[in-house]
Amino acid sequence: MPPALRRHAGALAVFGAAAVVPLVSRDNYFLDSVVLILLWGALSAAWNVAGGYAGQVSIGHASFFGIGAYAAALAGTRFNASPWLGMLVGVAISLAAGLVIGYLSNRLKGPYFALATIAFSQVLLIAASRWRGFTSGSEGIPVPFRPGFWTLGLGHVAWLYMALAVCLLYYAVGVYLERSRVGYQLAGVREDEDAAEALGIATRRLKVGAIALSAALTSMCGTLWAQYVGFVDAFYVFSVDLSVRFALNTIIGGTGTALGPFLGSILITSLETYLRAAFAGATSGYTGIYLIIYGVVLILVVRFAPEGLTGIAARLRGRWARA
Amino acid sequence: MDPARTLGPAQIDVVAQLAASTVLLGGIYALIAVGLTLIFGIMRVVNFAHGEFLMLGMYLAFWAFTIFSLDPYLVLFVSIPLFFLVGTGIYVLVMRGVINASHNVQIFTTVGLSTALQNVALVAWTGDFRFVRPWHSSVIIRSGGAAFNLSQVVAFAIALALTFCLFAFMKWTHTGRVMRATAQDRDAATLMGIDTDRIYRLTFAIGIACVGSAGVLISPLYQVYPTAGLQFVLLSYVVVVLGGLGDMVGAMIGSLIVAGVEVIGSYFFGTAWKEIFYFVLFIGVLVFRPAGLFGQRGAETLGV
Numbered sequence: 014m015p016p017a018l019r020r021h022a023g024a025l026a027v028f029g030a031a032a033v034v035p036l037v038s039r040d041n042y043f044l045d046s047v048v049l050i051l052l053w054g055a056l057s058a059a060w061n062v063a064g065g066y067a068g069q070v071s072i073g074h075a076s077f078f079g080i081g082a083y084a085a086a087l088a089g090t091r092f093n094a095s096p097w098l099g100m101l102v103g104v105a106i107s108l109a110a111g112l113v114i115g116y117l118s119n120r121l122k123g124p125y126f127a128l129a130t131i132a133f134s135q136v137l138l139i140a141a142s143r144w145r146g147f148t149s150g151s152e153g154i155p156v157p158f159r160p161g162f163w164t165l166g167l168g169h170v171a172w173l174y175m176a177l178a179v180c181l182l183y184y185a186v187g188v189y190l191e192r193s194r195v196g197y198q199l200a201g202v203r204e205d206e207d208a209a210e211a212l213g214i215a216t217r218r219l220k221v222g223a224i225a226l227s228a229a230l231t232s233m234c235g236t237l238w239a240q241y242v243g244f245v246d247a248f249y250v251f252s253v254d255l256s257v258r259f260a261l262n263t264i265i266g267g268t269g270t271a272l273g274p275f276l277g278s279i280l281i282t283s284l285e286t287y288l289r290a291a292f293a294g295a296t297s298g299y300t301g302i303y304l305i306i307y308g309v310v311l312i313l314v315v316r317f318a319p320e321g322l323t324g325i326a327a328r329l330r331g332r333w334a335r336a
Numbered sequence: 337m338d339p340a341r342t343l344g345p346a347q348i349d350v351v352a353q354l355a356a357s358t359v360l361l362g363g364i365y366a367l368i369a370v371g372l373t374l375i376f377g378i379m380r381v382v383n384f385a386h387g388e389f390l391m392l393g394m395y396l397a398f399w400a401f402t403i404f405s406l407d408p409y410l411v412l413f414v415s416i417p418l419f420f421l422v423g424t425g426i427y428v429l430v431m432r433g434v435i436n437a438s439h440n441v442q443i444f445t446t447v448g449l450s451t452a453l454q455n456v457a458l459v460a461w462t463g464d465f466r467f468v469r470p471w472h473s474s475v476i477i478r479s480g481g482a483a484f485n486l487s488q489v490v491a492f493a494i495a496l497a498l499t500f501c502l503f504a505f506m507k508w509t510h511t512g513r514v515m516r517a518t519a520q521d522r523d524a525a526t527l528m529g530i531d532t533d534r535i536y537r538l539t540f541a542i543g544i545a546c547v548g549s550a551g552v553l554i555s556p557l558y559q560v561y562p563t564a565g566l567q568f569v570l571l572s573y574v575v576v577v578l579g580g581l582g583d584m585v586g587a588m589i590g591s592l593i594v595a596g597v598e599v600i601g602s603y604f605f606g607t608a609w610k611e612i613f614y615f616v617l618f619i620g621v622l623v624f625r626p627a628g629l630f631g632q633r634g635a636e637t638l639g640v
Contacts (some may be wrong), residue, residue: 070440072384072447117623123439124382124581128573129622135570136615143608253566257447264444301459308452315444316433 023272023326024184027279031177035170044169050282051176052238057262057274058183059230064260065269066190067223068203069115070123072256073130076137077107077228079250081235083141086154086245089164091147096156096165100236104229111228115221131253138251153246156239165240172241179237180275183230187271199223203269231259254304261311267323276322281307349481354599356482360492362588362595364554367495369572369579369587370502371546377582378519378539379435381442385450386572387565389419389544391457393551394468394560401468401555408468408555409490415552416545423544427537435536457562466560473556487556494553502546503584515539519582567611571598574618580628589629593617 018025034047056078063069081103088099110133118129142151160166167175190196201209202216210216239245249255262281267273288303318325372386396415400406426449434445475486506512518525518535526532551565558564575594579586594614601613621629 070443072443117619121622121626124443125577125622125626127384127443128382128577129619131570132573132615132618132622136612136619139609139611139615254451257451260444301455304455305452305459308448308450308455311448311451312430312445315437315441315448319441 021188023323024275027272027275028177028181028184031173031180035173039170041169044173046283046286048169048172048176048241049286050278051173051180051275052234052241053258053262053282054275054278055176055179055183056231056234056238057259057266057278058180058187058271059227059234060259061187061227061263061269061274062190062230063224063227065263065273066187066196066199066203067220067227069220069224070127070260071130071224071227072127072253072260073132073134074227074231074259075251075253075255076130076134077111077231078235078238078255078259079134079137079141079247080107080110081232082239082245082250083148083154084232085165085236086156086239087148089156089159090154095163096236096240097163100233103232103236107228107232108225111225112221114228115224119217119220130256134251134253134256138247141247141251148247151247153244156243156245158243165237176237179234184271184275186226186230187274191271195219200269257311258307261307263321264319265310265314265321267321268319270321270323273321273323280322281310350603352481353483354603356480356484357599358592358596360484360488360595361599362592363492363495363499364550365568365571365575365595366588366591367499367550367553368547368568369575369591370499370584371543371550372569372572373576373579373582373584373587374502374546375540375543376576377584378515379431379536381431381435381446382573382581383543384443384446384569385453386543386547387567387569388450388453388457389422389547389565390551390554390568391560391562391565392422392453393419393548394555394558394564395457395461395551396548397552397555398466398468398560401470407470407472408552409494411552412494412549415549419548420541420545422548423541424537426544427540431536431540432533454562454565461562463562468555468560470556485557491553491557495550498546498549499588502542506584511538570611571614574614574621577618577626578621578629583628586628 031047031051035044038044060071060074063071063074081100084103084106085096085099088094088102089096114130114133118126121129141148144150148154158166162171190199198209198214199219201212201214202219206216235250239250258281262277263274264277265273265280266275266277284306285303288306292302314321320328368386368390372383375381375383375386393415396418397408397411400411400414401408430445430449434441437445470487472486472490476483477486477489506516514525514530515535515538517528518530518532522532525535554568571594575590576587577590578593579588579590594617597613597617598610602610605613
């Protein structure tokens with residue numbers, strides 16, 4: 014195998030498997046779970062740009078997700094515009110918000126940065142749920158299904174390939190950040206900011222740039238998610254749980270790796286889909302049980318396997334190569 | 337909720353009412369925040385699951401009231417030792433392993449704990465809003481142009497008493513002094529023969545006992561539901577950052593500021609938007625004075 018191929022063998026397997034799914038099965042339930050795995054994977058990959066490569070651990074990334082979701086839903090319902098236009102507006106707003114947050118919170122580290130990002134998502138949550146006249150407040154916005162590419166009213170197979178295209182784009186961003194000059198500079202900032210600065214790396218600009226890029230990518234997927242699922246609820250799209258979910262997928266898969274977020278999403282999203290089916294009859298939500306597991310998994314993974322699945326795989330491969 | 341609105345301006349002196357509400361609310365916020373700042377100050381861990389222990393305290397009061405008709409103030413005698421034990425258990429099971437780990441590991445450990453506890457409550461007791469309504473929650477006291485609810489006054493008095501006990505403990509007992517020494521310099525404390533693991537266990541247990549009891553105290557005043565802790569914990573982050581993370585006196589002053597912002601904000605703009613004010617205040621403080629209003633400069637860039 015040529016080295017380039019070997020390096021991306023995991024990605025080839027994951028994305029290749031997703032690409033052949035529609036050829037094997039046309040079961041909508043199955044297709045739906047694959048689309049969700051891809052969308053959550055892409056969202057986690059977006060979080061990874063700031064949280065993984067730049068080491069700016071945010072627990073408020075739901076802010077950008079919500080901005081994207083609301084921008085497209087409002088574009089459709091209030092202005093009768095295409096969700097694609099809404100996506101552009103959402104990305105522009107998120108990019109700006111990411112720049113401002115990155116710039117303002119530049120000095121903050123560790124828990125302080127996490128607290129600042131939570132506060133930002135809570136401000137947006139309150140604004141979206143109380144500003145009745147514009148956002149419909151806590152009732153949320155149903156996104157009408159209008160068939161066609163321009164209105165993002167697509168079938169399951171089309172959605173799958175669209176989500177896959179987004180995943181490939183985000184994976185490419187991840188690979189770039191792993192292997193480019195900028196990527197190595199970011200790693201320097203993440204590991205030792207003072208040392209990086211002493212070497213002449215523009216640490217501040219890099220961190221702000223990473224946060225803004227991460228915000229824009231998150232927002233784009235937020236739009237897609239809202240159009241796919243068909244409902245925008247302020248208490249969900251801006252929730253802390255959602256922000257934790259992006260981080261959880263990434264940590265399980267491997268923080269700061271291009272493939273990690275997707276591997277984490279396969280595991281966590283499948284678990285959710287399975288539990289949803291298993292507890293479909295139960296009156297009090299399956300979400301509770303699912304979230305208990307995900308909280309416990311988070312505690313266990315950061316404690317016992319902080320390098321994630323990709324890290325474990327690399328360790329096993331190293332042992333195998335030596336033997 | 338706000339007596340000034342129901343009784344009309346004729347019987348109420350607005351300034352006196354706002355001042356009294358601020359102080360009463362501030363006392364309760366102080367008890368919630370003091371545990372958070374204690375844990376941070378000594379263990380250098382921001383406990384993102386703090387609000388969930390408040391929620392569990394509220395549920396304890398609810399069940400004790402519903403099943404045994406126990407008054408929340410009597411439940412305090414159970415809740416303090418109970419939450420002390422819970423805190424010890426959580427420390428041994430979850431926190432001990434990450435006490436020397438990186439910030440990110442600590443953040444996600446407590447975030448995971450928060451998610452798990454919230455949803456244990458959701459699965460066990462459903463998402464319904466529940467109420468604790470003992471007799472004293474409907475008694476109104478009028479004094480000096482202001483009116484308040486008896487539960488609020490008692491909760492304030494007990495919160496103040498508990499916070500004072502904690503201060504006295506930290507200031508005058510040997511264990512308190514050892515805890516402060518550990519906060520100042522972990523390595524030096526270890527070299528002096530202090531068992532830091534024991535100190536952390538004690539710190540976490542005391543912090544959880546404070547917040548759990550605060551949950552019991554506020555149960556007659558607020559609705560009880562699985563995510564009830566979230567609004568209070570967000571607010572106590574504001575309090576604690578305002579006062580300087582780890583600074584107990586700062587937390588008291590921070591509580592009064594946040595309570596004042598909330599009371600005055602809801603008087604002028606309505607209760608719907610009250611959280612906006614303290615979040616904006618929070619972001620402002622994080623951006624311009626992240627070490628707190630009276631904290632040392634530079635603490636935030638060290639990430640401590």
